[in-house]
Amino acid sequence: EPEVTQTPSHQVTQMGQEVILRCVPISNHLYFYWYRQILGQKVEFLVSFYNNEISEKSEIFDDQFSVERPDGSNFTLKIRSTKLEDSAMYFCASSEAYPGRSSYNEQFFGPGTRLTVL
Amino acid sequence: GQQVMQIPQYQHVQEGEDFTTYCNSSTTLSNIQWYKQRPGGHPVFLIQLVKSGEVKKQKRLTFQFGEAKKNSSLHITATQTTDVGTYFCAGPGSGAGSYQLTFGKGTKLSVIP
Helix, strand or coil: CCCEEECCCCCEEECCEEEEEECCCCCCCEEEEEEEEEECCCCCCEEEEEECEEEEECCCCCCEEEEEEECCEEEEECCCCHHHHHHEEEEEEEEECCCCCCCCCCEECCCCCEECCC | CEEEEEEEEECCCCCCCCCEEEEEEEECCCEEEEEEEEECCCCEEEECCCCCCCCCEEEEEEECCCCCEEEEEEEEECHHHCCCEEEEEECCCCCCCCCCCCECCCCEEEEEE
């Protein structure tokens, strides 16, 4: 069964450093997402990406964040200058359709990257 | 902005007891999705409800979407230890054609054997 993969599984970094989190969405999916989950809290939307551009982003996704699809398979999240409060689990997800449609639009989540900022 | 509220936050049940979690949205939803997250795992899609008043069943799980499409529930009959995890409801953003999912805070289910 196809799945979303993410690397690395755990990233430890110093405050102020740049990190890049990598994801390989399911190959025939068109919509890609990043979410984060601070330990013990709910899953929070960061950004969605379609047709090689950001389609929607949340308040969390400020100028320190950027996304890129550098080739036909990878989807990356970059945090330019990490802060302590960026420590969280970051999930990548992909879907065939976007959530606002009433047709089937299940989102498939990757296993996540645990980011620890020291 | 849109809010999705979920209660209870935690539920401890004896194995074999029933469990229900409730979800309420501040806005009308075009659809609602339910996800399960096992401890240490990632959210896994369970189901999507689209129609007003819709009821769907998956074995011991029953999902309902309210008539006004602002609330939903998940009921598990005769819980088992494999049901342990956090159950999230999620709805699309309030804007037309929103690309984001707004998750509730989840209900963490513990099942005592």
